[in-house]
Amino acid sequence: MLAKRIIPCLDIKDGRTVKGVNFVDLRDAGDPVELAEIYSKEGADELVFLDISATEQKRKTLADLVYRVAEKVNIPFTVGGGISSVEDVDILLQNGADKVSINSSAVKNPQLINDLVAKFGSQCIVVAIDAKQIDGEWIVHLVGGKVPTERKLFEWAKEVEERGAGEILFTSMDNDGTKDGFANEALARLSTELNIPIIASGGAGNMQHFSDTFIEGKADAALAASVFHFKEIGIQELKLELQGNGIPVRV
Amino acid sequence: MKIVIINYGAGNIQSIKFAIKRLGFDAVLSSDAEEIKNADKVIFPGVGEASSAMKMLLNSGLDSIIPTLKQPVLGICLGMQLMCNSSEEGNTTGLGIFDVDVIKFDTSVKVPQIGWNQISKLKSNLFGSIAENEHIYLVHSFYAPLCSETIAECSYGLNYSAALQKGNFYGTQFHPEKSSDVGEKILENFLKM
Numbered sequence: 001m002l003a004k005r006i007i008p009c010l011d012i013k014d015g016r017t018v019k020g021v022n023f024v025d026l027r028d029a030g031d032p033v034e035l036a037e038i039y040s041k042e043g044a045d046e047l048v049f050l051d052i053s054a055t056e057q058k059r060k061t062l063a064d065l066v067y068r069v070a071e072k073v074n075i076p077f078t079v080g081g082g083i084s085s086v087e088d089v090d091i092l093l094q095n096g097a098d099k100v101s102i103n104s105s106a107v108k109n110p111q112l113i114n115d116l117v118a119k120f121g122s123q124c125i126v127v128a129i130d131a132k133q134i135d136g137e138w139i140v141h142l143v144g145g146k147v148p149t150e151r152k153l154f155e156w157a158k159e160v161e162e163r164g165a166g167e168i169l170f171t172s173m174d175n176d177g178t179k180d181g182f183a184n185e186a187l188a189r190l191s192t193e194l195n196i197p198i199i200a201s202g203g204a205g206n207m208q209h210f211s212d213t214f215i216e217g218k219a220d221a222a223l224a225a226s227v228f229h230f231k232e233i234g235i236q237e238l239k240l241e242l243q244g245n246g247i248p249v250r251v
Numbered sequence: 252m253k254i255v256i257i258n259y260g261a262g263n264i265q266s267i268k269f270a271i272k273r274l275g276f277d278a279v280l281s282s283d284a285e286e287i288k289n290a291d292k293v294i295f296p297g298v299g300e301a302s303s304a305m306k307m308l309l310n311s312g313l314d315s316i317i318p319t320l321k322q323p324v325l326g327i328c329l330g331m332q333l334m335c336n337s338s339e340e341g342n343t344t345g346l347g348i349f350d351v352d353v354i355k356f357d358t359s360v361k362v363p364q365i366g367w368n369q370i371s372k373l374k375s376n377l378f379g380s381i382a383e384n385e386h387i388y389l390v391h392s393f394y395a396p397l398c399s400e401t402i403a404e405c406s407y408g409l410n411y412s413a414a415l416q417k418g419n420f421y422g423t424q425f426h427p428e429k430s431s432d433v434g435e436k437i438l439e440n441f442l443k444m
Contacts, residue, residue, distance in 0.1 A: 001368065003368065072273075075429060076426075121300055
């Protein structure tokens with residue numbers, strides 16, 4: 001049976017993990033490779049690296065990091081953050097990334113999704129969508145949720161699927177950082193209206209939230225950052241809890 | 252031992268190379284027919300769309316070499332699919348090593364299947380010391396139905412071939428190089444044949 005996936009997300013700046021990681025057993029708390037290895041050993045199903053650096057060397061630094069992660073880690077990983085061209089994606093995949101995630105660049109130029117799918121295949125193209133509710137309507141936002149667009153979540157998600165994306169990573173800006181749980185109503189609607197896997201993101205605070213997003217939110221995978229980085233939730237104990245709730249997981 | 256990963260322009264070759272290195276072996280990438288023929292083990296990767304990958308294989312001339320190989324050959328993901336008779340994806344004619352036609356999952360399940368599923372009914376030395384129902388990582392929209400060459404099954408809406416074997420030819424729909432310790436053991440089993 002296909003397992004529900006648990007995905008820690010690492011924010012990366014200039015090839016280093018950004019503050020907010022609290023692992024006493026790390027030799028170098030800023031080394032993404034070491035952190036990735038630990039998560040992999042603890043039973044993470046996948047990893048997401050989100051690059052938030054904005055330097056001119058960004059591309060090369062990120063490609064180097066991808067290479068070093070691929071060298072050490074034997075589970076799949078996705079790389080996102082500022083990816084805007086076929087060439088960007090080519091470099092990351094060649095260095096060993098399994099998937100790439102695009103966000104703003106897809107909203108600005110939806111044809112990019114088709115171009116990437118044609119060249120690399122659906123299986124490695126994740127489209128990330130950030131949205132929040134305005135007057136009861138889910139509106140797609142850019143720049144980490146700061147800038148609203150004209151696009152509505154469910155229409156955009158449908159278009160993303162039709163253009164060939166293999167997966168959607170949906171972050172509810174209303175839930176992100178609240179630790180009150182995932183946006184399960186919107187997630188369930190995405191999962192029902194679309195026929196590609198949906199990754200839930202934003203709002204994880206405790207183990208019950210993960211259970212809820214897999215059952216009520218019908219999510220295929222759940223992504224979180226701080227609850228894992230600060231060891232509020234251990235991946236292995238989370239999986240055992242989910243298994244106890246009858247949710248298929250890899251333990 | 253000489254391990255060659257066939258390099259024809261399709262596939263996440265870096266990950267396979269790294270996985271082999273983690274097991275303590277070295278692999279070379281090659282599109283040279285002689286080098287491939289002389290290798291002890293051959294890995295045939297593949298990611299992306301079937302018809303364009305097949306086109307690249309035809310352009311390289313390796314389509315006629317691969318079926319004649321005598322040493323253990325392992326096709327991974329799309330590599331396995333191209334070793335079959337045909338694929339519904341892009342109406343592609345395959346290498347015809349495995350006597351099965353690759354078809355698309357129907358819409359009763361989410362497509363592509365992405366993530367960790369379980370392998371069962373393990374039948375080959377490829378799975379030496381691997382327990383039933385271990386999880387492996389897959390990402391695919393097309394699959395090989397069960398057939399006489401099936402050596403592992405996976406269930407996604409229906410039961411299908413997670414792996415195939417015919418003589419010295421092996422194929423896995425899953426990615427051993429991305430399937431954690433279980434995948435590395437399977438890869439090691441292959442390399443030690």
